[in-house]
Amino acid sequence: MLALTLILIVLSSYGSSARLLSFPSEPSGRSLNSPAAELTPRVSGRYIVFSSDRFGRQDIYLFDMVSRKLVDLPGLNSFDAIASSPAISEDGRYIVFASNRQGKSGIFLYDRETRQLRNLTTNLQAEVRNPTISADGNRIAFESSANGQWDILIYDRTGKPINIPTEPQ
Numbered sequence: 786m787l788a789l790t791l792i793l794i795v796l797s798s799y800g801s802s803a804r805l806l807s808f809p810s811e812p813s814g815r816s817l818n819s820p821a822a823e824l825t826p827r828v829s830g831r832y833i834v835f836s837s838d839r840f841g842r843q844d845i846y847l848f849d850m851v852s853r854k855l856v857d858l859p860g861l862n863s864f865d866a867i868a869s870s871p872a873i874s875e876d877g878r879y880i881v882f883a884s885n886r887q888g889k890s891g892i893f894l895y896d897r898e899t900r901q902l903r904n905l906t907t908n909l910q911a912e913v914r915n916p917t918i919s920a921d922g923n924r925i926a927f928e929s930s931a932n933g934q935w936d937i938l939i940y941d942r943t944g945k946p947i948n949i950p951t952e953p954q
Contacts, residue, residue: 827872829920832856834873834880843867845882845895860902861895868893870915874922879942881905881916881925892916892927894942905944 826835833848844862848855861880862868871882880895890913891904906913911931918925922942929938939947 825870829873830875830877832873832877834871836869836871836882843869845871845880847873847877847880856897858895858897860900872917874918875920876922879918879922881918881927883914883916883927890914892925892940894918894925894944903944905940907944909938 826833831849831851833850835846835848836843837846838844839846842862842864845858845868846855847858858880863884863886866884866886868882868884871880873880878897880897882893882895884891884893890906892906892913894903894905895901896903905925906927906929909929909931911929913930914928916925916927924939924941924947926937926939928935930936931938939949941947
């Protein structure tokens, strides 16, 4: 069997230098890499968040580059959901991701401190995708098809839309 190795190039926020991170594959699925597809990795601070189908379903994983271990995320992943496109706040407390359950898409926010998972788009009657989160974890931006086209919406951490003026002032 061919061993796969995930290689990430991390651009430093403190300058123009880049670091090459190479982690070996681990067949048990308990490390950063596995023979499964590791999708949409995002780096923030000491963490790498990504989705993977390593256990027969697409879940969200968090890797701590300092301890070089996967971080437990109790209550985040679900057997009846397909999770994708994760992003993480700078301090690693908040993880946002898209999920599809029973044919309905949603944007979910997971708080690692309280271990709570919240659907931010419960009341939005639209397809949603590609979330991202601000460094402080206070704002979440994502794409929505609510107007019959893909628009960018911005919500706060509680799931309330933030109105952005469309005309310059």
